[in-house]
Amino acid sequence: xxxNHLSFLLIACWCGTLLPAAPPAARGKEFGIxxxxxxxAKESGGGVQNWGVAQDPRGVMYFANNAGVLEYDGVxxxxxxxxx
Numbered sequence: 001x002x003x004n005h006l007s008f009l010l011i012a013c014w015c016g017t018l019l020p021a022a023p024p025a026a027r028g029k030e031f032g033i034x035x036x037x038x039x040x041a042k043e044s045g046g047g048v049q050n051w052g053v054a055q056d057p058r059g060v061m062y063f064a065n066n067a068g069v070l071e072y073d074g075v076x077x078x079x080x081x082x083x084x
């Protein structure tokens with residue numbers, strides 16, 4: 001019986017090392033699904049595929065899109081046409 005108890009203890013300790021621990025900065029914070037919103041191509045005025053994204057110091061977002069560069073300021077979309 002003692003051998004089974006020791007085996008169980010060793011397995012429990014080993015499994016405990018596999019569980020990720022929360023980093024110190026994350027302790028006490030809430031976790032969950034982040035807020036997001038889907039924008040259809042009809043709504044943004046661009047194509048259906050984006051290739052890259054960047055943000056300027058003002059917080060304006062730029063998306064490299066099949067139709068050109070999409071600019072989003074948090075309220076409205078603007079398409080900046082580019083040549084091939």
